[in-house]
Amino acid sequence: MLKLTRHPQWVREFRTAVGPIEERIVNCRFFAEMANGTLSMKRFRAGLLYFYPLIESFPQYMGLTLALVPRGSQPANHLAREWLITNINIERKHTVWFRQWALDFGVSREAFAGPVLPPPEIDAVNHYLWRITSQGTLAEALAAVNYGIEGPSGMWTKRAKKDIKTYARHKGVKIRKGTLLWLDAHAAYDDRHPDEALELIKKFAQTKEAQEKVTQAARRSMEYYALAADAIYDLF
Ligand SMILES: [Fe+2]
Numbered sequence: 001m002l003k004l005t006r007h008p009q010w011v012r013e014f015r016t017a018v019g020p021i022e023e024r025i026v027n028c029r030f031f032a033e034m035a036n037g038t039l040s041m042k043r044f045r046a047g048l049l050y051f052y053p054l055i056e057s058f059p060q061y062m063g064l065t066l067a068l069v070p071r072g073s074q075p076a077n078h079l080a081r082e083w084l085i086t087n088i089n090i091e092r093k094h095t096v097w098f099r100q101w102a103l104d105f106g107v108s109r110e111a112f113a114g115p116v117l118p119p120p121e122i123d124a125v126n127h128y129l130w131r132i133t134s135q136g137t138l139a140e141a142l143a144a145v146n147y148g149i150e151g152p153s154g155m156w157t158k159r160a161k162k163d164i165k166t167y168a169r170h171k172g173v174k175i176r177k178g179t180l181l182w183l184d185a186h187a188a189y190d191d192r193h194p195d196e197a198l199e200l201i202k203k204f205a206q207t208k209e210a211q212e213k214v215t216q217a218a219r220r221s222m223e224y225y226a227l228a229a230d231a232i233y234d235l236f
Helices: 009-027 029-036 041-050 052-066 075-104 120-135 138-147 150-162 164-169 181-187 193-204 208-233
Strands: none
Touching (some): 009 208, 052 075, 052 120, 052 138, 075 181, 120 208, 138 208
16 A cells, blocks of 8 residues: 655645645536535436546546556556556446446436547546646646546545435436445545555656646646536536
8 A cells, every 4th residue: 555655845835736626626516516415417417427438538547647657666666557557447446336326317328328428628628638648747647637536526525425315306316235336435535546646646746847747737637627517517
């Protein structure tokens, strides 16, 4: 398991820089209404469908990130490789769990029969993550994918989890064993994914320039995340 260490000054600044965008995601209408039980099922289902490509591609983004780990078995390289491989395997399960959530909340099975194609402003986050994981540095990729997406996800899921069962009142929604596995996994207080990613980022972003790029990458991916959530809300 990856050991968490005290943050240096630049990481404290990094967290201050991304904080407002994290807040924007968590407090956007889509996630705020989901948390207080008032999100319409139309919007809820659109979210479950159109966020699916992000979830589905997550192990692939991490596979591309794995290819960015430098050669050689120095401890940091070894650690990054091991962490990515282990977590790719975990994320693979998350895809199945997320689809189950969508199906149990009334998204039709046919919607998943072929590739899901969200409107462009919702899909933009995916394009950015493909780009940064194929053309960025290892630290940028970790910042965009594992910190920028999993960080805010941990925050909104914690709030959404509390009253999620109230959605069972809607026609076409069933909550059974397995429905909420994805939500529960990301809302867990011991989900160390973003913190561990930050530890790896600290090992690989050693120069001021690299640290600025990391901050930019995390911010950008969060901005696209917020854009996607707003766009889903505005569909109806
Ligand atoms: Fe996940």
